Amino acid sequence: MVYRYLPEDEFVDLASRILYEDNHILVVNKRVGEIVQGDKTGDEPLSEKYKAFIAQRDAKPGQVFMGLPHRLDRPVSGITMLAKTSKALERLNAMFRGSDVHKFYWAMVCNAPEPAQGSLEDMLWRNEKQNKSYVCRQGAARKDAKLAKLNYRQIAETDRYWLVEVELLTGRHHQIRCQLANLGCPIKGDLKYGAPRSNPDGGISLHARRITFTHPVKKEQITIEAPVPTTWKGI
Numbered sequence: 001m002v003y004r005y006l007p008e009d010e011f012v013d014l015a016s017r018i019l020y021e022d023n024h025i026l027v028v029n030k031r032v033g034e035i036v037q038g039d040k041t042g043d044e045p046l047s048e049k050y051k052a053f054i055a056q057r058d059a060k061p062g063q064v065f066m067g068l069p070h071r072l073d074r075p076v077s078g079i080t081m082l083a084k085t086s087k088a089l090e091r092l093n094a095m096f097r098g099s100d101v102h103k104f105y106w107a108m109v110c111n112a113p114e115p116a117q118g119s120l121e122d123m124l125w126r127n128e129k130q131n132k133s134y135v136c137r138q139g140a141a142r143k144d145a146k147l148a149k150l151n152y153r154q155i156a157e158t159d160r161y162w163l164v165e166v167e168l169l170t171g172r173h174h175q176i177r178c179q180l181a182n183l184g185c186p187i188k189g190d191l192k193y194g195a196p197r198s199n200p201d202g203g204i205s206l207h208a209r210r211i212t213f214t215h216p217v218k219k220e221q222i223t224i225e226a227p228v229p230t231t232w233k234g235i
């Protein structure tokens with residue numbers, strides 16, 4: 001397989017968004033609107049773009065491996081990790097399934113969280129047709145519900161929004177979006193979970209900000225941070 005040739009501006013842009021790279025893993029700063037893995041839209045996923053980038057940069061078309069140990073939704077930005085070897089992918093998959101990867105997100109929310117710092121534990125169930133998650137109310141338990149846990153704390157505020165840092169402890173569908181909305185704090189731009197208006201870029205103000213993990217091969221402790229989008233005014 002020969003990957004498409006990237007024009008210079010796209011090549012430079014992809015290079016500028018690499019946050020960490022070695023022979024085993026590649027960590028990049030995903031933009032709002034990009035997909036990580038191919039879907040029914042037919043849009044080129046980020047994984048394929050970076051396959052093409054590495055093939056072109058390293059002059060090895062047809063020999064690039066790019067695995068996906070985790071995913072970010074299209075409207076979310078921030079840290080996305082890719083595996084450059086099958087060994088790294090297998091180990092990273094196990095790490096993400098367990099509690100060996102510490103993930104922190106920043107969310108701009110529409111209301112001040114009360115209290116300003118705390119932990120949330122909810123049972124979430126997913127409506128496949130709506131592509132939306134819901135918190136099970138008391139007395140309405142469901143067999144398909146799963147435990148969702150996170151820690152949060154308010155770290156800043158603007159005239160209209162509040163910045164919350166979230167430590168994600170489980171990985172449920174739309175977990176942060178659903179649990180913060182249930183707290184009364186929908187994420188800016190997230191119409192699906194109660195925000196009053198959309199963002200101009202069509203995304204939501206949820207950013208995978210920081211990740212800490214033990215390297216799957218080198219066994220070194222690594223912390224990576226992704227700059228927030230330039231559209232986040234006042235933060």
